[in-house]
Amino acid sequence: MTDLLRLATAGSVDDGKSTLVGRLLYDTKSVLADQMEAVERASRSADGEPDLSLLVDGLRSEREQGITIDVAYRYFATPRRSFVLADTPGHVQYTRNTVTGASTAQLAVLLVDARHGVVEQTRRHAAVMALLRVPRIVLAVNKIDLADYDEGVYTRIAKEFRDHTTALGYSDDEVVTIPVSAKVGDNVVLPSERTPWYDGPTLLDHLETVPVAVPDEAAPFRFPVQTVIRPRSAELPDYRGYAGLVAAGTVSVGDEVVVLPDGQRTTVAGIDRFEGEQQSASVGESVVLRLADDLGIARGALLAAAGSAPEAVTEFTATLAWLHDKPLVPGRRLLVKHGTHTVQAMITGITDRLDIQTLDLDADPGTLEINDIGHVAITVAEPLPLDDYDVVAATGSFLVIDPQAGDTLAAGLVGK
Known part of the structure; x- marks a missing residue:
């Protein structure tokens, strides 16, 4: 059973983000044959190579403008890990879409053009990632081929970006920089012989091995009530359950909980799913909770662990x-x-x-x-x-x- 990494990509216009995502999909064999044939037919690459950005920018308006407009979610997998990738727009007017894409990310891949280095939009995206507490960042210094694989160019960009992320509160082990060429494939999936001065992981190697933490898994139990379940059937004449998603932590039968905002206390009498009853539920699970007391709870209430309920x-x-x-x-x-x-x-x-x-x-x-x-x-x-x-x-x-x-x-x- 492979684990899952949720990541978001961001970068300025023309930094090659769509090509990088396309390269990841292509080199991990996550592209269907008919999709690749369509890309090859539509490709406008001057050197005859397929334009991998077309695997990502599927909207006609995006192709015409040459920019990514909306957040697109891509799914791919390797033998070591599964991935959900939120591909976010680069243009400054779509920074709000970046907030959407990064809101559930465990890692962000930011791109810069090796010829231009860290620009205002790079700083803005890094600030958004810090604001949303995205725990890890990868800086992909793209188009390193167009900078003649110059180690000095890469080193200067990496240092400037690390200085910025340090000021934002990231530690050294939470930020990784990688020189890549999405178009050629350098250090994306396979190591490049053209960067002998770089001895770090490829982008895919890092994505496959970086530690993954489930958001709010270790946090106190929180359960926003979505709806009240009252079947009113002969088999279950007195059934009353509260359906929702476990937003944080874990709950078990017998746990004491507080109903907020009014502060009533009760205990969990049962936990139900479609498959049947279970003894506990963790963050990310959609369940129905049955409570020991008949309380006036409606949609919008929050059930919280009794020992750590917020005010x-x-x-x-x-x-x-x-x-x-x-x-x-x-x-x-x-x-x-x-x-x-x-x-x-x-x-x-x-x-x-x-x-x-x-x-x-x-x-x-x-x-x-x-x-x-x-x-x-x-x-x-x-x-x-x-x-x-x-x-x-x-x-x-x-x-x-x-x-x-x-x-x-x-x-x-x-x-x-």
Whole structure:
């Protein structure tokens, strides 16, 4: 049984990200024969080689513009590991899509063009990964062939990027840099003889062997209630269960839990799945919990481990990644979606905004524009059981929604 790695890719326009993803799919034999034939027919490569980026940029609009627009999920596997790859856009106006792709990633692959080095969008993507607590980053210094396989070029870029990620809080063992040529194939799947000065792993070697941690696996138990199950059948006349996804931790029959936000306590009497009853459930499992007491629980409630339940609050501070082209202006009425519960809210103030280039905080900016990251104060109409994002990511994160249009305006993390 192979384990699973969720990764996201990001890079500036024309850094060759789509070609790199295409190369991974092609060299791991994850491409069907008819797909490859279609790519070869559509390929516009001047040297007659197939344009592997066409394996990724499948939308007609993307092909016409030569850029990736939407987040696309690719699935491939090797004998050592299975992969879910979120391929995110590179253009600055689609940075918000990068937030979506990186939100569940255990590792991020950032690309830079060896001829251009670390640019503003590289810094922005690294800041997004740090904001979302993506635990590991790979910097792929692409198009090393166009830089004549120059070790000095690679070393300079690697040092500049490591200085930036160190300032963002990453340690040396959490960041790996690899010189690659996605077009030629250097150090993507197979080692390259043209980089004798590089003795590290290929990109695929690293992806296959990097330690994988399941998000929130070791965190305290959290269970947002999705719906209440009442079959009302003759076989189960008194059945009442609470269905949802285990968002964090583990729960077992007999565990004491707290129902939030009202604070009622009870114990877990049973755990059901379609296949039958089970004694425990862990993060990522969709189950129905039966409780020992008949309580007034509805969709939007949160069941939490009794010994480590968060406090339900109506005022809190958070980090926001603003994703909408309509600027954030404090005082507007908005919606906050936390788990399965949506409440009316207002952002009462903006404390500061992150300068992507310097990583300094600009105090009292007054507003947040699209792609800005800042710290804000929020008031909600109903108490929300919020964890600090560093403690439990699932219940320490939320969305900000436009109440009229229904658009997602921002992704938020509780704490700083």
